[in-house]
Amino acid sequence: MKSPKTDLLQGTLDLLILRTLASGDMHGWGISQRLQQVSRDVLQVTQGSLYPALYRLEQRGWIESSWRDSEHNRRAKYYRLTKSGRKQLAEETATWERITTASLASFSMPSGGSARIMTGPLRSHPTAQACAAGTPPRHPNAAAALGTPPRHPNAAAALGTPRCRGPRIAVDGLL
Numbered sequence: 001m002k003s004p005k006t007d008l009l010q011g012t013l014d015l016l017i018l019r020t021l022a023s024g025d026m027h028g029w030g031i032s033q034r035l036q037q038v039s040r041d042v043l044q045v046t047q048g049s050l051y052p053a054l055y056r057l058e059q060r061g062w063i064e065s066s067w068r069d070s071e072h073n074r075r076a077k078y079y080r081l082t083k084s085g086r087k088q089l090a091e092e093t094a095t096w097e098r099i100t101t102a103s104l105a106s107f108s109m110p111s112g113g114s115a116r117i118m119t120g121p122l123r124s125h126p127t128a129q130a131c132a133a134g135t136p137p138r139h140p141n142a143a144a145a146l147g148t149p150p151r152h153p154n155a156a157a158a159l160g161t162p163r164c165r166g167p168r169i170a171v172d173g174l175l
Contacts, residue, residue, distance in 0.1 A: 013045065013053050015096060018081065018089040021063060027076035028054060054079060062088050 020026065020034050031054075032045045057063045062085035070076040081089070 011092070012096075013049060014057060015089070015092045016043070016045075017050075017053055017057060018062065018085055018092065021079055021081045022086070022089060025078045025080040027070060027078050029076070031079070057085070060088075061085070 016035055017031060020031050026034065028047075028050055032047075032050050035043050035045050054063065054065075058065060058079070061082060063079045064082055065077050065079050067075055067077055
């Protein structure tokens, strides 16, 4: 049986690599294996995609590399996050979370609904109040509609990722 095609949004591989390196130094093969492991074999990053991405991230100053012996006593190029890489990871994570929230909301949107960007505060709305309290803004039916468990409210704090920054996305019929 043919496996389902998994295309990533542009820039997603960079975010995944930065997130993987946030847990510590790794060589390229280890990064590839870790991504495959945590995605339960959904993401299989080939060398033809991984190494150009690592080169690009190194050129941008978000990661550094050094040669050393691997756990199998072979020379390997190890990569690690730089200070600017940690900052970029935080920015990209916040952007990803906004996109994901908007996408999840669109799955449970009544037909004919539309999305619009809300730049002003929505202080009286429960989502705005939850956002101010540091709780992830989610539509209550998003988890049920997608069959996924709801995120723990302290997950963002545990990962050190900022929440509720930037423009708010309101979807007609939901907010």
